[in-house]
Amino acid sequence: MAAITEKTARAYNDLVEINETGAKGYQEAAEGVSNPQLKSEFTQLSQQRAQFASELKQHASQYGIQTEQEGTIEGAVADAAAAVHRGWINLKSAITGQDENAILGEAETGDATALKAYETALSAEGLPQDAKSLIQQQHGQILAAKNKITSLKK
Template sequence: MAINESTARAYNDLVEINETGAKGYQEAAEGVSNPQLKSELAQFSQQRAQFASELKQHASQYGISPASESTIEGALTDAAAALHRGWINLKSAVTGQDDNAILGECETGDATALEAYEQALKAADLPAEAKSVIQQQHGQILATKNKITALKH
């Protein structure tokens, strides 16, 4: 099956978003003081790493290698994500590792991820199997974001 550029970009961007999310959640887990929250954030980190792995596996079925392909949009996404990770570090340092402030940064990261998923779902000629995986992951990220919002309050 021939895959167009927008589908390849969707896979590349989502893999990058999830790899960044895994790192961000790991940093957040290390920054919070509440042991239960630390555990939940670490689980979210593992979830994002699993999402990236799942997307890479699906991409390879279509001859896409997200680790080796790079797009301008992907590079911009990666730069924004690196900046976001920096904010988590900065925010935890400035606020004395305030759990609510860190949760706020996680919430922002998830909002960014959801936007990337919604953009990916608009890719022209997205294969049905890819669309299904992307929709499922989007739903789980939305559930995580809602949980983070609830924990924050």
């Protein structure tokens, strides 16, 4: 097994945090819309992000990376949480106003933030090939979701 670098460990931690936050954000979005199609879409995306986080945790553990231990890598989780928070910050106000287009816009912003984190992770030095494959696959699915969310905006 290849030696895991700090950048690889940080990539896993960041992506787990981003997906856990995305799952919560999409669940809140599902609860904040009345349109059954959007509610279903957001619920599916919430489940998808929860699954991504689970896959990443399981994968990281194969390399001895503990994704649940916050602060183990110089603020990695804090940085990821801050970026994700910026990506989903206005979701609550959009939900409060029940503005579906605004909720879609905030979901789109959250996905854009996630995509940047995935691209950063893919550039990490020493990323094992199987990790790169998993991250690329998830990146593709998030990109497809973002494109679908964009198409749903009025």
